[in-house]
Amino acid sequence: MNIVSNRQEQAFSNPLAMRAASRNGSWTRETSGAALGYVQANLAILPSALADDFLRFCVRNPKACPLVGISEKGSPRIPDLGVDLDIRTDVPRYRVWEDGELAAEPTDISDLWSDDLVVFAIGCSFSFEEALIANGIGLRHVAEGHNVAMYRTNIECVPAGPFSGPMVVSMRPLAPADAIRAVQITSRMPAVHGAPIHIGLPASIGIENLDQPDYGDPTRIMPDEMPVFWACGVTPQAVIQAARPKFAITHAPGCMLVTDKPNAALIAF
Amino acid sequence: MNIVSNRQEQAFSNPLAMRAASRNGSWTRETSGAALGYVQANLAILPSALADDFLRFCVRNPKACPLVGISEKGSPRIPDLGVDLDIRTDVPRYRVWEDGELAAEPTDISDLWSDDLVVFAIGCSFSFEEALIANGIGLRHVAEGHNVAMYRTNIECVPAGPFSGPMVVSMRPLAPADAIRAVQITSRMPAVHGAPIHIGLPASIGIENLDQPDYGDPTRIMPDEMPVFWACGVTPQAVIQAARPKFAITHAPGCMLVTDKPNAALIAF
Structure with a gap:
């Protein structure tokens, strides 16, 4: 989802700076215009019982749900997208879903993390x-x-x-x-x-x-x-919401996961 | 130009057979459907005094005039498109233009050939x-x-x-x-x-x-x-006609130059 109204306000010229500002709580808003040249991703975090189904959903619908990264079960890290990346803190704002209803919009999900969660990073039109x-x-x-x-x-x-x-x-x-x-x-x-x-x-x-x-x-x-x-x-956000899982986390609209992967690295040919 | 009404009638399964039939006068019609898998080309033959201008025209307008071959001045051969290829005989039917007016539609231009002519072969939508x-x-x-x-x-x-x-x-x-x-x-x-x-x-x-x-x-x-x-x-045919050169030869509509170049060889990536 594109939120560009604050494009001019941002000074994060690289992904690490953007993630650091999210991590320390100094940036809690949209990421459009930040770290130009680097992949930003949609985020979906699901309990492991749903992860296999969701993975198959993404693979079956690659145009809507192009996977750019997936974590190990219980790991908040996707090293391919940033060695320091910690999914619990590095997105400016999250949405927590309970039974398909929006339950909270925190800026940190460390206290919600568990060894049962799987992280999906899905490509975004910003690139x-x-x-x-x-x-x-x-x-x-x-x-x-x-x-x-x-x-x-x-x-x-x-x-x-x-x-x-x-x-x-x-x-x-x-x-x-x-x-x-x-x-x-x-x-x-x-x-x-x-x-x-x-x-x-x-x-x-x-x-x-x-x-x-x-x-x-x-x-x-x-x-x-x-x-x-x-x-x-x-x-995928709409599909997760409609499935009404007991628990799920996504990014808040426009508040994407900013990765170290250059957009140029996504070019297939 | 696409003439497909005789697609079912043709039995020329390879470019050499198609050219041979044109050469010996047994085929004087459209080439659509012949030698499937091989490049067919639009033909333009111009006096050398106009050839440089026409070449620049093609280079400047590559989407309309994509050159797939060009002869040496005075040569009726374009070996890259077929080692045996003789442009004077191997197109089923030609159009001869004098001062921009259609003067004849011969099936052989050997008697019109001169050391001053340059041949342009231009890609065709059949491919x-x-x-x-x-x-x-x-x-x-x-x-x-x-x-x-x-x-x-x-x-x-x-x-x-x-x-x-x-x-x-x-x-x-x-x-x-x-x-x-x-x-x-x-x-x-x-x-x-x-x-x-x-x-x-x-x-x-x-x-x-x-x-x-x-x-x-x-x-x-x-x-x-x-x-x-x-x-x-x-x-390019319309442009040549409008330029009203003293002398020019093109293929007759749908009667293309059938080459040995596979369509697959044109695929850029």
Whole structure:
């Protein structure tokens, strides 16, 4: 989920500085614009009894749930994403879910940690948005400082155990030539949602009104633009919420896990 | 230019057989469906005084004029496209242009050959259509056995010497997910027009009425489909015609130069 309104306020030029500020409690807000060039990730923490099902869900739905890291059971570390990384403290703000209901929004989950938990880090559109912008493709929601528009679709994810539900997509309006270039650019980044799943014709994927996104903010579409739809990391959050597990933790919207992995390292070819 | 109505009639399973039949005069028609798996090319033969300008035109407009071969001045051979290949006899039917007017449609140009001519072979959409079909993407004009729909656009080619004019595009209607996959597939084939140049919104590129193509046949577009536009090899033909050179030779529509180069060899990555 993209929160960009504070893009100008942040001074964290590298992932370690960002994580350190989260860790010591001095930063408790969105991470958009921090540590540019490095992968930020959606976070899901589940009891081990659900972890196998959720892992299969991610593997079966790689466009919505591209895994960039997974912990050992009981370990709060994912060394591949940062040797110092401690998942209990390094995200600015978390959401704690009990029976599918939001129970708390702490900035530290050390006291909630247990040897039974498994951490999933899932790719985020920040990485490909950076690549689009680097290619000269303007993104209106970024320019206007609001959240990307997101919609539930009529595309059912492939279920696994208790996890099922519709794919959520993000939408960015682009001129046709930019849309084609965006397909090329994001095709190279399968670990962060990859190519769009749809272009134009919102009704074909069950979106009746682009002006009323289910998440985020509406984005104007100009007459010479097409809506371009990417699978979105809100999908796994919505699916976890719908499964109503006794206990789960995610990141708070826009408060991502900032990793040491360069975006460039995600480029498949 | 795609002529597919005789796709079922042809028995030329390899490029040499196709060229031999053209050479001995036993085949004087379209080459669609012949020697599947091998590159077919648009042909332009120009006096050397125009060749440098035309070469620069092709280099400046690579999506419409992707060069797959060029002869030495005065040579009717392009060994890279076939060791036996003789451009004077190996195309089923030619068009001879004098001062921009169609002067003849011979099946052999040996008597018109001179040491002053230069041959240009330009990639053709047959190659990428084969790749699309191999990926399970249906093409309506192929299924219905008519020519692809082609349109003059308001996109001006980058001029070179006397050569200038609008880009001509071919249009294929595709469901959005297929359109995205088609961008991926054709991006890998820059030598045969590469990625689409436009998708949806025909008016943005100066196409007022999709039902009235400037070349080829109209193709129905279903409500759940988008028109997808590729730069087309008719562009250089139209540009040569408009330049009104004293003398030029092209292939007759659909009667392509069939080469020994596998389509697979054009895949860039």
